[in-house]
Every structure is written in structure tokens, then in C-alpha cells.
Amino acid sequence: xxxxxxxxxxxxxxxxxxxxxxxxxxxxxxxxxxxxxxxxxxxxxxxxxxxxxxxxxxxxxxxxxxxxxxxxxxxxxxxxxxxxxxxxxxxxxxxxxxxxxxxxxxxxxxxxxxxxxxxxxxxxxxxxxxxxxxxxxxxxxxxxxxxxxxxxxxxxxxxxxxxxxxxxxxxxxxxxxxxxxxxxxxxxxxxxxxxxxxxxxxxxxxxxxxxxxxxxxxxxxxxxxxxxxxxxxxxxxxxxxxxxxxxxxxxxxxxxxxxxxxxxxxxxxxxxxxxxxxxxxxxxxxxxxxxxxxxxxxxxxxxxxxxxxxxxxxxxxxxxxxxxxxxxxxxxxxxxxxxxxxxxxxxxxxxxxxxxxxxxxxxxxxxxxxxxxxxxxxxxxxxxxxxxxxxxxxxxxxxxxxxxxxxxxxxxxxxxxxxxxxxxxxxxxxxxxxxxxxxxxxxxxxxxxxxxxxxxxxxxxxxxxxxxxxxxxxxxxxxxxxxxxxxxxxxxxx
Numbered sequence: 060x061x062x063x064x065x066x067x068x069x070x071x072x073x074x075x076x077x078x079x080x081x082x083x084x085x086x087x088x089x090x091x092x093x094x095x096x097x098x099x100x101x102x103x104x105x106x107x108x109x110x111x112x113x114x115x116x117x118x119x120x121x122x123x124x125x126x127x128x129x130x131x132x133x134x135x136x137x138x139x140x141x142x143x144x145x146x147x148x149x150x151x152x153x154x155x156x157x158x159x160x161x162x163x164x165x166x167x168x169x170x171x172x173x174x175x176x177x178x179x180x181x182x183x184x185x186x187x188x189x190x191x192x193x194x195x196x197x198x199x200x201x202x203x204x205x206x207x208x209x210x211x212x213x214x215x216x217x218x219x220x221x222x223x224x225x226x227x228x229x230x231x232x233x234x235x236x237x238x239x240x241x242x243x244x245x246x247x248x249x250x251x252x253x254x255x256x257x258x259x260x261x262x263x264x265x266x267x268x269x270x271x272x273x274x275x276x277x278x279x280x281x282x283x284x285x286x287x288x289x290x291x292x293x294x295x296x297x298x299x300x301x302x303x304x305x306x307x308x309x310x311x312x313x314x315x316x317x318x319x320x321x322x323x324x325x326x327x328x329x330x331x332x333x334x335x336x337x338x339x340x341x342x343x344x345x346x347x348x349x350x351x352x353x354x355x356x357x358x359x360x361x362x363x364x365x366x367x368x369x370x371x372x373x374x375x376x377x378x379x380x381x382x383x384x385x386x387x388x389x390x391x392x393x394x395x396x397x398x399x400x401x402x403x404x405x406x407x408x409x410x411x412x413x414x415x416x417x418x419x420x421x422x423x424x425x426x427x428x429x430x431x432x433x434x435x436x437x438x439x440x441x442x443x444x445x446x447x448x449x450x451x452x453x454x455x456x457x458x459x460x461x462x463x464x465x466x467x468x469x470x471x472x473x474x475x476x477x478x479x480x481x482x483x484x485x486x487x488x489x490x491x492x493x494x495x496x497x498x499x500x501x502x503x504x505x506x507x508x509x510x511x512x513x514x515x516x517x518x519x520x521x522x523x524x525x526x527x528x529x530x531x532x533x534x535x536x537x538x539x540x541x542x543x544x545x546x547x548x549x550x551x552x553x
Contacts, residue, residue: 094458098394099135106164108145112411115428132446148186171215181220218263234276261296299334307344332394377441
């Protein structure tokens with residue numbers, strides 16, 4: 060009998076130890092709205108400017124695949140940028156032709172218009188760098204914009220970017236704020252010459268890179284946002300910056316303060332978005348990731364790694380992207396476009412050469428046709444979580460206040476309400492499982508739970524996420540085990 064008691068005591072101690080090894084994390088979602096009218100999450104989706112130069116345009120079959128994937132993902136916000144020499148400007152003759160290579164961009168913009176997606180459209184640079192202050196470029200660019208919006212009816216275009224990352228030493232502006240500002244007003248004056256154009260499309264800017272300072276520029280990125288608000292708010296419809304943080308600074312909770320540096324200069328009543336977002340690993344804290352990046356680049360058949368994230372193939376990237384979005388959404392920003400949807404959009408410097416392609420996407424739709432790598436056309440893991448962050452936080456979602464009671468900064472959460480429905484996304488980037496006790500602002504009916512774990516990613520035949528559980532009802536609380544290095548999304552949006 061004593062032996063049995065000892066065994067039972069040991070079992071009890073083991074059970075207690077097992078239970079206490081999982082830290083209890085209390086998450087409270089209140090009905091308080093902290094960020095109203097979210098524009099939405101989405102992606103950089105450029106119109107495959109270089110595909111023809113690579114010898115393969117997007118086939119009808121590939122387009123069908125793209126549409127099916129995007130129809131599941133439901134991006135709410137797309138950033139679509141062009142290189143004019145692949146579009147309206149013939150570099151060989153120096154002539155303007157608005158119908159040149161119009162088919163592929165029309166297909167993209169028609170898709171967005173038919174589905175009510177907000178598009179931020181613009182140009183990476185002028186046709187030639189010598190034209191950066193040339194009125195000819197202004198005239199061509201705005202006429203082309205009017206052609207897309209008023210003549211072809213692509214009403215999805217709501218915002219217009221005149222220069223990509225004008226603070227950069229890689230841009231034709233080379234950080235010259237005063238020149239950029241003057242061009243901004245010149246573009247706006249030209250837009251007003253076209254009836255109704257400025258009522259349909261507003262300028263977005265300054266489109267600068269967070270946590271960056273060009274030595275040739277008078278301002279760092281924060282200074283650009285501040286000066287834009289002071290000098291040009293009357294013609295700016297949407298503020299935007301680009302963000303490429305390191306993994307460590309986001310996973311350790313440092314990024315809200317960085318985001319706030321730009322948000323605080325945005326005038327009341329205006330919104331700010333991340334026009335581009337991804338991860339770069341050049342910071343010391345991410346040195347192991349950088350070493351792996353360099354290992355993968357060496358000898359790669361179609362990239363030299365000059366502008367890539369070689370780790371976008373990895374499971375963990377499907378944790379980091381929604382984590383960044385959570386900080387963006389909770390930080391008062393109104394949207395985030397990930398860089399980027401598809402590897403088939405750009406080579407480094409948009410050279411048209413296939414030996415140094417920008418690898419950042421959820422797939423490469425031309426993997427077989429151009430790169431002789433059919434597997435590159437398959438969906439990468441991070442589509443799983445990013446599609447859910449787009450689909451279940453629709454345009455118009457109100458972001459709610461959340462509080463996380465935890466001993467560490469491993470668990471992050473965002474919650475939003477849309478037309479009376481609720482979505483809550485959670486990620487645990489720590490090394491231990493967490494016992495989550497979630498308090499909701501109201502009951503949930505017919506709810507679904509999605510899980511993203513390294514060995515558990517339920518999918519349908521197309522590779523799209525399917526819920527782990529469906530049809531359950533919550534009276535106002537929910538308990539779950541959020542495993543280490545995993546993501547969950549709870550929603551009653553159907």
C-alpha cells in the first residue's frame with residue numbers, strides 16, 4: 060500500500076510540474092476602439108514589368124492561379140508601382156505611348172477594381188534620372204494616371220506615389236527633400252488639370268524608409284514625415300513609410316516605439332500606412348540569420364542576394380510577418396503591404412536580367428517558365444498566416460484595445476471588430492508553450508480557429524488554410540494552449 064501511495068504521489072508531483080511549466084498568459088480584449096477604420100493588410104503587387112524582357116508573360120493558366128490564391132487571401136490594400144520604360148515610355152525613341160504594354164497592368168487593376176481593393180499606385184523613378192525635374196515626365200505620368208483612372212475606369216487607384224523611397228541614396232532624388240516637395244506640388248497642379256482626377260486620387264507620401272538616414276539628405280525618415288506634414292499636408296491624402304526591421308527588435312517588443320516616431324507627426328484626421336514591409340538581418344542581434352542568408356545566396360542560380368530575403372521560405376517567417384502587422388495595427392497605423400507578393404516581379408535594379416532576381420515573395424509564378432524551377436511556383440509557408448491577417452481583418456475593421464498579462468514579451472495579440480464580428484490573432488515567439496486565458500468583449504457565435512504550427516497547418520487541396528475547429532460558441536472567454544513558436548487566429552467572420 061505504501062508503494063502504491065508513493066507511486067501516486069510521484070504521479071501527482073509530475074502532473075503539478077507539467078501544469079506549472081506552462082505559464083498562464085491572460086489576454087483581455089476590451090470593446091474600446093483604439094484604431095478605427097483600418098484600411099487593411101495586403102501586399103506589393105507590381106504588374107510584372109520585366110516578364111516580357113525575361114521572355115515569358117503571365118499565361119492565362121498562371122493568372123488563374125494568382126486569382127485563386129488572391130481570392131482566398133482577400134488583400135484589402137495593394138501597392139502597385141511601375142517602371143515607366145516598361146510601360147508608357149519608349150526609351151529607344153523617347154516617346155510617350157499610354158497604350159504600350161497596357162494588358163498586364165490592366166489585368167491587375169481590373170482585378171482590384173472588381174473586388175474593391177484599395178490601390179496605392181505610383182512610379183519607382185522617372186523614365187530616366189535626368190528627367191527627375193522635367194515637366195515632360197510630370198505631363199506623361201499624370202496623363203497616364205488619368206488614362207488608368209478616368210479613361211479605363213480603374214477606380215481602385217486611390218493614392219499616387221511620385222517617387223519610391225525619395226530619401227534613399229539609391230533613388231534619383233538622392234534624399235533631396237526640397238526637390239521632392241517641389242515635384243509633389245507640380246504633380247498636384249497637373250492632376251488638377253484633369254476633371255475629377257484629384258477627387259478620385261490623392262497623393263501619398265513621403266514613402267521613406269524607417270530607421271534610415273541618407274548622409275546627403277537634410278532629414279532622416281522621421282524628419283521627412285514631419286516636414287511633409289508641415290509643408291504639404293494640404294495635398295497629402297495618405298502618409299506612408301517603408302519598414303524593414305530586424306527579427307530581434309520586433310520579437311523583443313521594441314518596434315512600437317519606432318513606429319510611433321513617424322505616427323506622431325501625422326496630422327489629426329489623416330492616416331499612415333506601411334507602404335512596404337519586410338525583414339532584413341543586417342543588425343548584430345540577427346547575425347545568425349544573416350549568416351544563413353549568405354550561405355543560401357552563395358552560388359544561387361538566379362539571385363546574387365543584393366536585394367532579397369532568402370529566409371522567406373522558412374516556417375518562422377510565417378510568425379514574423381503577422382507579428383509585425385500586430386504592432387502596426389495596435390500602433391495606430393491603417394495598413395501594411397508586405398514586400399512582396401511574387402518573386403516574378405523584379406530583378407535587382409529592374410535590369411531585366413534573371414541572374415539577380417529579388418526573392419521576397421509568397422511564390423514565383425514564373426518559376427517553371429523563366430527559371431526552370433517549377434517548385435518555386437508553390438505557395439511558401441508564410442502565405443498561411445498572412446492570408447489570414449488579410450482575410451479576417453477586412454477594410455473598415457476597428458482595432459480594439461488588448462492587454463497581455465505575461466512575465467515576458469513572447470505573446471503578442473491583435474483584435475478587431477467588423478460589422479459586429481470579431482477576429483483575434485495571437486502569436487507566441489517564445490521557446491515555451493503558454494496557457495492562454497482570453498477574455499473577449501462579447502460572445503462569439505459559430506467561431507472558427509486556425510492554427511499555424513510547424514507540424515500542423517491544415518490545408519485544402521489548393522494549399523489554402525482550413526480551420527482546425529469550427530462552429531463553436533464562446534460566452535466571453537476562451538482557453539487554449541498557444542505552443543512555442545506558433546500562431547492562432549480566432550474569428551466568427553464567415
